[in-house]
Amino acid sequence: MPALSKTILVVDDDPDIRELIGFNLLQAGFRVETAENGAVGIKKAIRLLPDLILLDVMMPEMDGIEACKQLREHPKTQGCLIAFLSARGEDYSQIAGFDSGADDYITKPVAPRVLIKRVEALMRRMHNPDTPDQLAFDAFTIDRNRHMVTQNGVQISLPKKEFELLFLLCSDPGKVFTRDRILTKVWGHDVIVGDRTIDVHIRKLRSKLGKEHFTTIKGVGYKFDA
Amino acid sequence: MPALSKTILVVDDDPDIRELIGFNLLQAGFRVETAENGAVGIKKAIRLLPDLILLDVMMPEMDGIEACKQLREHPKTQGCLIAFLSARGEDYSQIAGFDSGADDYITKPVAPRVLIKRVEALMRRMHNPDTPDQLAFDAFTIDRNRHMVTQNGVQISLPKKEFELLFLLCSDPGKVFTRDRILTKVWGHDVIVGDRTIDVHIRKLRSKLGKEHFTTIKGVGYKFDA
DNA sequence: GAAATTGTGAAGCCTTTGTGAACCAAAGGT
DNA sequence: ACCTTTGGTTCACAAAGGCTTCACAATTTC
Incomplete structure (x- = not known):
């Protein structure tokens, strides 16, 4: 259980996924916001400035990679942690994901325990900025x-x-x-x-x-x- | 090649899988032990205290999920890393729904290099906090x-x-x-x-x-x- | 003192790394 | 579209040096 609750924005077009992941993150003590596509996700991200953005790669309208690029370009959100959610087996998307500036990727489906671990590891990385500019x-x-x-x-x-x-x-x-x-x-x-x-x-x-x-x-x- | 060789216990009812995975892990410098079902796996795990246990999900007699639960309950093995092996396409929701306490999931079939990478990543995650540097x-x-x-x-x-x-x-x-x-x-x-x-x-x-x-x-x- | 075990020096093998060049893909300019 | 440039990866060969072995000397044990 994190000391101070962090905000995580979950962007996925599948409401079941949003609920499943959101529920588990809530259980772990995070604050959770959701968005159903890339465009809404970017809007919410700029407004909420979440600590971490979980981006589904495959989404209609605007996919996660494009959304990530735009988030990295926007001054308000370029410092946010971004992690991709991608279906297992989509190896190509993993590569493209890192090119677009994501901090991590997580393959779906993911066990709650694994998800929490990954997210906490990411948060930790962000907290001790071992990488000054x-x-x-x-x-x-x-x-x-x-x-x-x-x-x-x-x-x-x-x-x-x-x-x-x-x-x-x-x-x-x-x-x-x-x-x-x-x-x-x-x-x-x-x-x-x-x-x-x-x-x-x-x-x-x-x-x-x-x-x-x-x-x-x-x-x-x-x-x-x- | 790992600094000090780690022990991995492979639990799978298919001897071909055991040999294939075992061979690749050996090549990568790990010590490998195998078990053909959940019950034997638990016994060996308690005796050997492996660094990582790879558990097939679908096994006769005792499946991986049950084995995982028991391993988590036993004081000797509750600290071990546990990763599930599951065939691609298996109904995942059953596995994901269970928070049986696994640390990662690996889908079969898996390319040897990917397997090694996943295993090493897991080891790294657990290894760091343990040994003083x-x-x-x-x-x-x-x-x-x-x-x-x-x-x-x-x-x-x-x-x-x-x-x-x-x-x-x-x-x-x-x-x-x-x-x-x-x-x-x-x-x-x-x-x-x-x-x-x-x-x-x-x-x-x-x-x-x-x-x-x-x-x-x-x-x-x-x-x-x- | 004989046998077993360990210390020591040197030599060869073999893994690891350095290096140059070729190939492929992507980006940018025309 | 085409060409050029640049970055990234791989490959083949050379170099380096660590790892291992071996033979023999020194030491300990019984």
Whole structure:
């Protein structure tokens, strides 16, 4: 039971789902609002500023992915946590979901216990903002909003994946990130990609920002040294 | 490859499923035990205390849901992770309606890589709060996140096996670890390796961190002294 | 003192990682 | 629409270095 009750907006066209999920979240001590489609969801989100928005992917009129994009563009809601609800087996939607800026996805059907756990984990992540938008080191500074790295006064623009990998490593300098953790954090939960891909991205970071900052712990992973 | 190998109990009445899932989990570095029905599963679970129990939902005699309930009631196993295996298309509402206390659901058939990912994600979720990430002694401190040992202010980076061996010994200072135990904890249960390998790694630890901290009990094993 | 166990040094294997390049897909410009 | 550019992924090969083994010396046990 959370100390302060948080508001969750459930957006799904199926009233049964809304009720089922809403009921379980209520049971867990959250405040719940619902919306039956993307458009209404966005309107309510802007007005209520919920802590978390659960978005069904497949909806008539405006699907969850489009709604998510718009929520991310709107200044009021761009900071909200957004999680997708998608039917199991729709792997493609998972990938598209992360591209559009969601924080998590949850496959339906989901057991109440699992749902609550996921939601609480998300809330926790939001509460300790382990990711400030700017990081500064002797070697360089990172600005997440601008997607830019500044080194010796020179601005370096990094592609998405490289930037996210860099940001992840720099979020805890010295800590070793295993390949698994990197994969789930940068690429997403179930995205299947050969882990050698990480090596290639590390190499690019090394060539652009200096080899000395990225140490490899053989058999374990990589870490960033300031 | 997990740092220290975890035990997973696969409970399914179909031997093919047991073998398939078991094989993939083994490949991923887990220790695998199997049971052919709920009753046997519960018995084995209480004895083995696996880190994760994969429960088929549909089983003769005792189905997964009933087994899960009993596992949750038993003091020894109520802390275990439990995930259901259910065939795609099975009437889910029955399962979802039950809040039988499972931690996740996995639909069969499942791609090996997805299975591994799900399992590892589950492990991570449970593993983090359990084991402390840092150990501190007069002689040195161990930081699991950084895979580093700090001695007199000097940071020493250790290779994977050496680090895990060190961490194991230091997890209970003064306690003697037999070779068997070291082998299963650090190398895993199915790895075939001459036990002289342990000696070599002990020697490296001694040379790097000081001979005096690692005592050998002849005919038994090794222990760490602070 | 003989047998078993452990310490030690070195050598080879083999896994892991670095690297360059090719391929594919997506985005943007013309 | 077409072409160009760029990012992302994969692959093949090379390099590196950790892991393991082995032989032999040292130590302990009986």
